[in-house]
Amino acid sequence: MPSVGLFIPCFVDQLYPHVGMATVELLERAGYTVHFPSQQTCCGQPMANTGCVEETRPLAHKFLELFSPFDYVVAPSGSCVAMVRNHYEHYLHGVPGFAELKKKTFELTEFLVDVVKLDKLPHAFPYRVGLHQSCHGLRELRLGSSSEMMVAPFSKARQLLQLMEGIQIVPLTRPDECCGFGGTFAVAEEAVSCMMGEDRIHDHTTAGAQVMTANDMSCLMHLQGLIRRKKTPLRVMHIAEILAGHPV
């Protein structure tokens, strides 16, 4: 059986273990042996995005060392995978094994669609779902077409969700606007960040969504923070939880 090195974002590890477990379930059901290199911490994106290049470098090297042994590397996050595939170049250019690492690292829905070629799911999900298309997955990994580009529309997340019986994906007025998380942006630009989040939530509730989902827990952490403060009747689930058949 091909091996998957499970890459779990640091904050998912610490705050959302159920998202990691749902990822394990999906990969094992697809016939992969899942390993979790326990020396992993963070890919370094928060430091890199703040500009702290030297704090990032050792983490990138460690990541390469930890994940080199596996056939595939899979993470339930577009943002963290984009860090590895699109931005590690800055730190690991020319380092042996990096070219292979880039090729075998996948975001979860991308892996399920492009490698596993998943075409059925056993569970039903009879809810109205708002799909938040997290930016880094969308525009850095091209997990779907962005609304700015004049290309044939597609979305890997939507393709998978539609395999679930009874699901209804609601149409949004702004299908891929940023939620305003943006890492340290969420606190450094608190006012703009929260207004962006409120506007996203409003779009989903107006469209009648009962559950809001996304590929990235970071967006959902921010949105859920706003939802819980205002007690908005909208459930938040990572896409891995829905696809794995976890209850609402």
Add this chain to the structure above:
Amino acid sequence: MNHATLAGEYIQDRERAAWHDNTLWFVRSKRDKAAATLPEWESLRQTASQIKAHTVSKLADFLEEFERNAIARGVKVHWARHAEEHNQIVLKILQEHGVKKLVKSKSMLTEECHLNPYLERHGIEVVDSDLGERIVQLAGEPPSHIVLPAIHKTKADVGDLFHKHLGTEAGATDPNYLAEAARQHLRDKFMSADAGLTGVNFAIAETGGFVVCTNEGNADLGVSLPKLHIACMGIEKLIPRAKDLSVFLRLLARSATGQPITTYSSHFHGPRPGGELHIVLVDNGRSHILGKDEFRTSLNCIRCGACMNTCPVFRRSGGHSYQSFVPGPIGSILAPARDPQKHASLPQACSLCGSCTDVCPVKINIHEQLLLWRHELARLGFLPWSKRLGMKLAGFVFRRPWLYSLGGKIARFVVPKLPRFLVYHRLNPWGKQREMPEFPASSFREQFQQREAKRK
């Protein structure tokens, strides 16, 4: 003041911020519809990007070709190394012709050079003739957007301003009435002007001519009445051939406002009979950017403003929060190239969503350059101490998996037991409008290891 502070102040008037957001989203939607009418949209963007890359790679040669051809058409060509030199050149031309009154059509370059206050100090009356520009000029404000300079003003704001300056009825908000008042007011200014000044959208190396795009025809009227026309352009406005123009004219207005083309695309090839045409070619930091590999493509910018209309931060924080003559995503790259310390907060005024990169008609990798600017600013020491310290600490923890796991364990144990006031206070910006995540009983790694242990 940094962007976050000014943005916070802007958003305090939530209704206005929402109105600004919706107004610009409407423009973005019009752009989407217009772009979708061209099946070749993406290849047009690619072509435009390649033409610009080619031009910039031989910019000196193309500039000299342009100068030769312009001179052959009877144009007087001037070169300015920086803003001050540009202003001096314009003033000298005006003084030599005894000009007291100047009408301008839209030119971001003259905003960049602060030409208006310079000329006014030397006793020359300057009137911006683009309606939006005239509105902000009357208000004594800089433009808040490069294509829609007065987009931050509501109809009521404009009514108040015109009542004060143009004598319109108090409380008037009818756009037709207000536009007509501006038209009459500007007509007088056009008739009495001694010289006209325009910007340049595209200058063509092979012909020595240039093109000015407007929607109001004000550039044409401004330079057709007086005998003297001065055109000011940044050296990056060049394109090699006349036929390249079709690529850019098709992209520009669709990206800017969703129109198929600007109402007026005025071509100037030499002075009109009996008149004089001067072109001022301005560097002002452009060749500095040209020398930087990672930021060079920012010179591709055709000033369509699409990145501003699509930017979720710009739409909600208003153009003035950037404190830069070109605001928004592209401005946040151009401004720190000029003064990194003053504009250090701009590359951080971005959630790195990448929408600007995808909307850009000349394919500038805007969000990637913003990220590179963050690296550059940290290297130069312009990162706020709080972020620097936070990242140093995080880096220290993340390099030590045991410390990371222990820290998580302690937080999961302690934080849920803390009284609310110890978690939610003014030092926790996350918690101002948001709840903190709920801490689970155990981490993923703990759950995964327990499961593995059970299996064995």
